[in-house]
Amino acid sequence: MRLVRFWFPAVAxxxxxxxxxxxxxxxxxxxxxRVVTEALIRIVAVVGLYIFVGNSGIVSFGHVTFMAxxxxxxAWQTCCQMLKxxxxxxxxxxxxxxxxxxxxxxxxxxxxxxxxxFLSGLVLMRLSGLAASISSLALLFIVNVVYSNWESVTxxxxxxxxxxxxxxxxxxxxxxxxxxxxxYLYQVSSRGLTLRxxxxxxxxxxxxxxSLYWSRLFAFTLSGFVMGLAGVLHAHYLGTISINAYFLxxxxxxLAMLVVGGQRSxxxxxxxxxxxxAIIDIFxxxxxxxxxxxxxxALPAGTQELILAAVMLVILIFRKDGLMGGRELELPRGKAxxxxxxxxxxxxxxxxxxx
Amino acid sequence: xxxxxxxxxxxxxxxxxxxxxxxxCVLAADVMxxxxxxxxxxxxxxxxxxxxxxxxGVDLTxxxxxxxxxxGPNGAGKTxxxxxxxxxxxxxxxxxxxxxxxxxxxxxxxxxxxxxxxSFQAARxxxxxxxxxxxxxxxxxxxxxxxxxxxxxxxxxxxxxxxxNAEWRCDLLSYGDERRISIARALALQPSFVLLDEPxxxxxxxxxxxxxxxxxxxxxxxxxxxxxxxxxxxxxxGVCERIHVLDGxxxxxxxxPGEVQKDPVxxxxxxxxxxxxxxxxx
Numbered sequence: 193m194r195l196v197r198f199w200f201p202a203v204a205x206x207x208x209x210x211x212x213x214x215x216x217x218x219x220x221x222x223x224x225x226r227v228v229t230e231a232l233i234r235i236v237a238v239v240g241l242y243i244f245v246g247n248s249g250i251v252s253f254g255h256v257t258f259m260a261x262x263x264x265x266x267a268w269q270t271c272c273q274m275l276k277x278x279x280x281x282x283x284x285x286x287x288x289x290x291x292x293x294x295x296x297x298x299x300x301x302x303x304x305x306x307x308x309x310f311l312s313g314l315v316l317m318r319l320s321g322l323a324a325s326i327s328s329l330a331l332l333f334i335v336n337v338v339y340s341n342w343e344s345v346t347x348x349x350x351x352x353x354x355x356x357x358x359x360x361x362x363x364x365x366x367x368x369x370x371x372x373x374x375x376y377l378y379q380v381s382s383r384g385l386t387l388r389x390x391x392x393x394x395x396x397x398x399x400x401x402x403s404l405y406w407s408r409l410f411a412f413t414l415s416g417f418v419m420g421l422a423g424v425l426h427a428h429y430l431g432t433i434s435i436n437a438y439f440l441x442x443x444x445x446x447l448a449m450l451v452v453g454g455q456r457s458x459x460x461x462x463x464x465x466x467x468x469x470a471i472i473d474i475f476x477x478x479x480x481x482x483x484x485x486x487x488x489x490a491l492p493a494g495t496q497e498l499i500l501a502a503v504m505l506v507i508l509i510f511r512k513d514g515l516m517g518g519r520e521l522e523l524p525r526g527k528a529x530x531x532x533x534x535x536x537x538x539x540x541x542x543x544x545x546x547x
Numbered sequence: 548x549x550x551x552x553x554x555x556x557x558x559x560x561x562x563x564x565x566x567x568x569x570x571x572c573v574l575a576a577d578v579m580x581x582x583x584x585x586x587x588x589x590x591x592x593x594x595x596x597x598x599x600x601x602x603x604g605v606d607l608t609x610x611x612x613x614x615x616x617x618x619g620p621n622g623a624g625k626t627x628x629x630x631x632x633x634x635x636x637x638x639x640x641x642x643x644x645x646x647x648x649x650x651x652x653x654x655x656x657x658x659x660x661x662x663x664x665x666s667f668q669a670a671r672x673x674x675x676x677x678x679x680x681x682x683x684x685x686x687x688x689x690x691x692x693x694x695x696x697x698x699x700x701x702x703x704x705x706x707x708x709x710x711x712n713a714e715w716r717c718d719l720l721s722y723g724d725e726r727r728i729s730i731a732r733a734l735a736l737q738p739s740f741v742l743l744d745e746p747x748x749x750x751x752x753x754x755x756x757x758x759x760x761x762x763x764x765x766x767x768x769x770x771x772x773x774x775x776x777x778x779x780x781x782x783x784x785g786v787c788e789r790i791h792v793l794d795g796x797x798x799x800x801x802x803x804p805g806e807v808q809k810d811p812v813x814x815x816x817x818x819x820x821x822x823x824x825x826x827x828x829x
Binding site: 381382385386388389391392393395396397398399400401402403456518 | 655683736
């Protein structure tokens, strides 16, 4: 029973997602299957973002960078053997002249993302609050500018094409489950607990012997690894990458998903992705046009973005802690009544006594 | 040990040279071994904010197993003293030593790990965590594993009479309970000394009585010394063995509760010139 209670918050997220994915695999048209796969990759990314942002309370604008690092690292190792020496002549010889197997390439790419997260975290985590957020934005810009201009290695702003595409819904599902489990285990570990303490009160955390720096750096690095996984999936799903795909648009989309779902719980991260992905897809389809009887109806282009903005505003105004309000999906606890309810129970008992 | 030093190395990038770094590391290594300490001593502590002297040469000694009261009118520098002793405020001059070892250069976290815990005037609980988790965090901070820290947290909650509500989130607690848990969290750090900053403020009569029992029990139960800042004279006179009086950043008097109550200088500070011949309100 204790084991059930322990794993419930993670299982309650994983099972519905798995069921939805399997159903869509069997019954839904191909376009829907693609949407599902994209959503699963975004779950990996947003859960990766959540590991740091949710637990530390510091908004990071830089996490998409780690996706880019891993995506490019994977592309260098696996893409287009014939073209590489010409298009990316500046690559070191072992990368330029070889093609690596998919699994080792994925692992090293993820490690590269984690390594950059650790190294940049060494500096960034010395800052707190808004200063840390803004500096993470600087990281995003630095990597973007470097990759946009390092033409002999990254092909500049042009797309790298010819990356093997093996990421289907089941592969993405396994990775999403992995990300959720990692995030959950981290959050209930002592490191996760102490980081959430620093989120609530930095001063009291220091007075309790907790190092803000190390607890944040650990989470930042771990989330870098998970973002790396998202980057690898993304590259091997699309088969083509360009640096501007990992810039402000994706940064704000992932952050919007986290905010809408509720940035202080893992359930919020996952729910945010599912809800916003659904809304985005529905309105994209409406923009493309639907036939109602004989009439062809289409919403003007850009409606989807406006709707997204509206959803975001509504959430921020009416439910600023997000859809999940910072709670996990937990089994109800028998003995732990919140004070308000204890109070009313006492009142009831008193009233019953009088009558 | 090298790992424990790494943050220091980071900090030293902005600070002075390497020998200082080495010193801090060795010191931290020593301090972190955490046997129980006998005395915490502040010698000639000055703190200046701009041109304002918050503390102007205070000497104060805390002894393990003893409850020392720190009283004084508003603005006397009591909270500044707690901040200095707990590492949140570097003294402009003077030193803090733990069993003769100078700890004034350590960060607040290191000092907490060395065995000096504190509570805050505003309880400063981790609001999104449960009561149990609040205490567990401090246990982890003192170097325990998660499991050991949680077990210890349960024991402390048991002792303080909150065991049944360990799973409540702290944003649901009443004011009085917040204070109690904030004391419990300080104790979860397994300290040699606990500094309590106005734990009774805002409590009603019954809560104050319960709090006095709790505070009086701390030295024997947790084998540590207590420094208590309080405006409520009933609490102070009821539990303290020694009382130190501050006024305007200077030590005014120190002695047993009886001595301090009779001290004409203390009465003047508290009650003004004219009232100095009346008894101190209790």
